[in-house]
Amino acid sequence: MNSARFSIALLFVLLAGCASDPAPHEQLRLSEVALVQARAVGAGEEQAELALAQGKYEQARAALAAGRHKEARLLAEQAELDAQLAEAQLLIQKSNKQVAALEQQVGALRQQLEAL
Amino acid sequence: MSGRHAFPFALLALALLGGCVTTSPEARRVLDEAQAELLAIRTEPAVRLSAAKDLERAEESLERAERFSSYLGSEEDVLHYAYLSRRYSQIAREHGAQRQAAERVAQLEKERERLQLALSEARLITAEQQGEWLEEQLLGQATTETERGLVMTLGDVLFDTGRAELRASATRTVLQVAKFLRLNQRRVVRIEGYTDSQGDAALNLELSRGRAQSVRDMLVDLGVDGKRIQVAGYGEAYPVAENASNQGRARNRRVEIVFSDEEGTLGAER
Secondary structure: OHHHHHHHHHHHHHHHHHHOOOOOHHHHHHHHHHHHHHHHOOOOOOOHHHHHHHHHHHHHHHHHHOOOHHHHHHHHHHHHHHHHHHHHHHHHHHHHHHHHHHHHHHHHHHHHHHHO | OHHHHHHHHHHHHHHHHHHHHHOOHHHHHHHHHHHHHHHHHOOOHHHHHHOHHHHHHHHHHHHHHHHHOOOOOOHHHHHHHHHHHHHHHHHHHHHHHHHHHHHHHHHHHHHHHHHHHHHHHHHHHHHHHOOHHHHHHHHOOOEEEEOOEEEEEEOHHHEOOOOOOEOOOHHHHHHHHHHHHHHOOOOOEEEEEEOOOOOOHHHHHHHHHHHHHHHHHHHHHOOOOHHHEEEEEOOOOOOOOOOOOHHHHHHHOEEEEEEOOOOOOOOOOO
C-alpha cells in the first residue's frame, strides 16, 4: 500500500517534471548568438565543433516546434558550448599563427645581426 | 540480535542498489572522462587567470551530473551535464592557451623591436668604424674649426621663440652628438647658449642658459655622462651677425657645442 502510494507520487513528480518544462526560447537565442559569434571570428562548417553546434541547433528548433521542450533545451545548451569551443579553437589557431610569424621575424633579425 | 544487524545491512543494500541500478557503465565512463578533463586543467595558472568562470561552470555541471547519477531514470541528464562539463573544461583550456599565446606575442613583439633597434645601431657603428660617419654626419652639421676648438652650431630652428624646450626636429642632431660622444669617450663638450639683442638682457641670459641646459638634459637622457658636459649661457654677447636685420638676429639665436680635443682638453670659457 505504502509503496503503491509512493509510486503514484513519483509518477506525478516525473510527469510534472515533463509537463512543466518551459519552452527554452532564451536558450535557443543564446545558442544562436554563440553560433553567430563563432562565425564572426571566422569559424566555418569544416570545423567539427561548429558543424556539430549547427546540427544540434537545428534539431533543437525542430524539437521546440514539436513541443518537446526538454529535448530542445538540452540540444540547445550543447549547441551553445559546441559553438563556443569552435570559437575558442579558432582564436587559438590564429594566435599560434601570429606567434609562428613573429618567431620567424625574430629569427631573421638575429641572423642579420650576427652577419654584421 | 538480528534486529541490530538488519539496519546496517539494509543501508548497505540500499547503497549498493543506488550505486548499481542508477549508474550505467556508459554514464560512469562519461562522468569519469569529464572528471579527468577537469582535473587536467583546474590547477593550470593560465586557465585559472583567464577562464575562472568556465572552470566554475565545468565544476558545477559535473556536480549536477553526479547528483543526477544517484536518481533513477536520469541517464539522459547525467550524460548531458557530463557533456557540458567536458565542454566547459575544453573551453577553459583553450582560453588558458589563448592567454599564454597572447603573452608570447607581446614578448616576441618587444624582442623584435629591440632587435630592430640593435640592428640599425649596429649598422651605424659599422659605418662609423669605416671612418665615414664623423665626416658625413658631424662635419655636415655646420661644424667649424675655430680657435675655441671644434664648434657645432645648432640653429634657432631647434627652439620655438622664447622657449627653452627642444623641438622634435632637434632630436636627430642631438642623437648624433650623443653617438659621437659615446664613440669618443675621452672627449668632453661645452654647450653654450646665445640669443639676439631683443628683449630684456637678463631674461635673454636666462633663456640662453635654459636652451643650453635642454641640450645637455637630452644628451644625458641618451646616455652621455653628465660630467662630460659643461653648460654656459651668454645671452646677447658674442653675436655672429648684425642684430639690425631679422636674418642677423636669427643667426645670433643659437646653441653652440664646443668639442674638446681627443685628450679631453676643452678651451677656456669665454
